[in-house]
Amino acid sequence: MSRMAIQAAVTMGQLQNKMDIIGHNMANVNTNGYKSRQADFSSLLFQQIDNLSNPEVENVRLTPDGIRVGNGAKLGHTNINLSQGTIADTGRSLDVALLADNHLFQVNVTENGITETQFTRSGTFYLNPLDDGTVMLTNKQGHPVVGENGPIIFADDFDSISFSNNGTIQVTRNGNTEVEGQLAIVEAIRPRLLEAAGDNNLRFGNVEGVQFNQGEIIQDVAANQVQLKSQALESSNVDIAKQMTELTLTQRAYQFNARSISMNDQMMGLVNQLR
Template sequence: MNTSMIAASVSMGQIQRKLDTISHNIANTNTTGYKRRESTFSDLLHQQVNNQSRAEMEVGRLTPNGLRVGTGAKIAQTAVRTEAGALLETERELDFALTEKNHFFRIQTMENGAPVERLTRDGAFYLSEDPDNAQALALVTSNGDFVLNAAGNRINLPRNFQTISLSGEGQLLVTLQDGTVQNAGQLGLTNVLKPQLLDAVGDNMYRFPDLQALGLAANDVREDVAGNGQMVSQGFLEGSNVDLSKEMNDLIEAQRHYQFNARSISMADEMSGLVNGLRR
């Protein structure tokens, strides 16, 4: 196969991956707490071709001698951008928005029959029956996964509560029907020190990979903290941090690159046809 065809076809496959990332961002423009992804490219291996054996013919040349024949480009990294999104006021007691970068709510879900911890920025919470405590309600996500407190336990609320408020210290204060106020604990948050290690697992949640295999300790990548009034806002939800105008600009640019590479394949094919059609 022609070298230009190889480089173009490899690059087109990688550009398609960038297009997939952009389309995923656009599709989640209105997803609560969604963090956009951004793809970057790097060159693949290239070959140095010294096609000029006479050094005197290269006098005055401003570029390096010879030719660099590449094999295309590849996706170097698809990074998660954790900048905070805009706050959307809902005035709902069970809606909470994180206001600081790299902080996530701690969630307990079930995987293969065992409880595991996941992270999310989606603070739209609800109340559900607690299977382990018939006298209380559990704070859960829209999928029914349990929200954890600062100690790593489920957040339980009494059934006969009237209102829920968040104090300046981050305590969830529950007012009962008789006016009594109870402390339901603090929302558990995790400050992710290495956000690029996070794996997306669907449903707007993340997890850490096998840290032992990477030679890392938990303290190297995360710091569990108790949410306070500066980190969490009640009655708000965090919007997606996707900039639609930027994504559309990146989409057009990626499509142009794809088009140019496709055109180079067509041109190489036409040149091969001319060569094959030569007659002595």
């Protein structure tokens, strides 16, 4: 197979991955708290031709130490845009919207007996009854929402629950209102190091060859710096017009690479017919 066809085939496979990301963004345009993803490409430059057979021997040739040729393109990394979406009032007391970019709620997700802290911008919360007569604040998947002291649990004898603008949770019992919890809000210092975990959550990503401490990616936000709006939800920040443009350009690039393979096949056929 010729080098031209290899480059086109490799690039087509990566362009398909980009179309999958765009399709995922468009499918979640109405998902509260969803953050759009963007695919960035890089060239594959790894094949060397005409290298020196013995690099230790000087003055063997005057040309550079080999010629590098591209072999298509690959999906370098996927960026997550954590900018704020539109805030919409809901009137529901357990709906909360974050008002600062890169701020995230925390939830504890348990899979196969292992509990992992994940992050989300979705502030749709529920009260989940426990066996001991208490209730726990959870997300819509039933995972505990993390507070300053771990999962947020209340005695099941309250009249109402509300959130203040700084993330404190106020519980009213018999006409008396007291603060009984505080949401643990964090800020993504390096959003690129977060990856999608499913259910509109994010987790720490793996960067090949680089080690990061969690404190270099996520930092706690002090209570006096938390900005919330209660009885409201944040809409998705997906720009549908931009996504349609990206999809059209990606499909056109895919078609060009497919045409390159077709033309290469025709050229090889003409060469084989020469006498």
